[in-house]
Amino acid sequence: MSDPSFPEPPASPLAKALSAAFARHEQDVPVAAALRPAIAAGVRKRRARRRWTLSGATALVVALAGAVPLALPERPRPPAHTEVLLEAGSPDVGNFLLLGTDRRPESAGDTVRADAILLLHVDADTRTVFQLSIPRDLLVEVPNFGIQQMGTAYVFGGYELTARLVGGMLGVRVDGGAVIDFTGMQRVTEAVGGVDLCVDQRTVSVHLGYDPSSGDAAPLRPGMQPVVYEPGCRHFAGWQALDYVRQRRSLADGADDRDAHVRQYLAALARQLGDPVKLARAMPVAGSALDLHLGDVSLPMLAGMFAGYDAARVPGLKLPVGPDRTVLPDGDGLVTALREGTVPAWAAAHPQYVG
Incomplete structure (x- = not known):
């Protein structure tokens, strides 16, 4: 019946x-x-x-909804020139900025940069969320500060300035986003029981090694055997996933490969959050781990927009960048595709930037 x-x-x-x-x-x-x-x-x-079964995108939105009632630390206001002048509240929202910072509890007071920068582009026709990686060492013109790396823009104006630069560079409106640091990423991953990742090349950690006395992973010191991630698919605990996606020095394409690993990690996390039980476990953790920037866009609006999106379809895109570390003219067609809403067709025609 x-x-x-x-x-x-x-x-x-x-x-x-x-x-x-x-x-x-x-x-x-x-x-x-x-x-x-x-x-x-x-x-x-x-x-x-x-x-x-919730889609990965819906799960992330619901996790954000659970975060709202929690008290987040007040952020200092950036200088006036860094404020984002974006329209908000439109039902046609479709671009969200996710920043992963290198803030660490043991490094309080140090300069904080954006270590991972991703634009989540929503395509309503195919019900797909694309992850576009913005290289942290991409060179951009920062108002009043000259040519800087994109990751360093966070130092001068935080999320607001970074969103303004990304939106201006790509010709899109950034409708909202979130900031999370290393500790927050690990806590959210642990809350869902870890993630499944496929290591594509031998990856040697420059951050963690095995303590000779206990055999446990610990901050790498002289004389310690570094943690090594061998090729193959396996389940990663929270600390392993975080350490793995931070590595670049032992990778064939350095930062490009690291950005690809970050995209793989986010897709795996989205699949985990598609489980209602795991989502419920992650919600209170996300509340304290995420620094939200949603402006006037309501969470019900976001939830309605993401309803029905498939967690298994979170393809990654690589920003077309030239040897001078600047975006290629029109981003090799990507800028036009973002503006006109034709990213799926662009991705099909440019497989070298997909993955």
């Missing part, structure tokens, strides 16, 4: 044709009649799973 709160979707012509053919042959093949109830039960179970 169907659930009236979840009406059955109309059958496709192909489904109707298969059903009719199946019915015609039930009398000729007795086992078919016995199989029909089992098949129907399986279909109902799959539909139920689809109803209750």
Whole structure:
């Protein structure tokens, strides 16, 4: 019996044709009649799973919603020239900036930079969220500070200035975003029980090593054996995932490979957050780990926009950058695609930037 709160979707012509053919042959093949109830039960179970499985994007939004009632530390106001003059509250929101900073508890008072910079671009037609990595060493013109690396812009104006620079460079409106540091990333990952990652090349940590006395991982010191991540797919604990995505020195393409690993990690985290139980565990942690920048955009609006997005479809994009560490003219067509809403077609035509 169907659930009236979840009406059955109309059958496709192909489904109707298969059903009719199946019915015609039930009398000729007795086992078919016995199989029909089992098949129907399986279909109902799959539909139920689809109803209750949250998409990765929706899960992230709900996690943010759980964070709102919690008291976040007040941020100092940036200088007037760093304020973002963006329209907010439009139902057509589609670009969100996620910054991962290098703030560490043991380094209080040190200069904090944006270590990972990603623009999440929402394509409503294909119901896909694209992750576009912005290299932290990309050279940009920072008002009043001259040519600087994009990651250093965070030092001068925090999220607001970084969002303004990214939006201006790509010709898009940044509708909101969040900032998280290393400790927050690890805590959220631990809350969902870790993530599954596939190591594409031997990666040697420059941050962690094995303590000879205990065998546990600890900050790397002279004489310690560094932690090494060998190629292959495996489950990563929170500390392992964080350490792995921070590495670049032992990678063939350095920072580019590290950015690809960050995208892989976020896609894996989105899949974990698609589990309602794991999402519930992550919500209180996300509340204290995320520094939210949503402006006038309401969380219900975001949740409605993301509803139905597939956590398994969070493709990564690499920003087209020249040897001078600046964006190629029109981003090799990406800037136009972002502005016109044709990113899926651009990605299909430029596979060298996908992954």
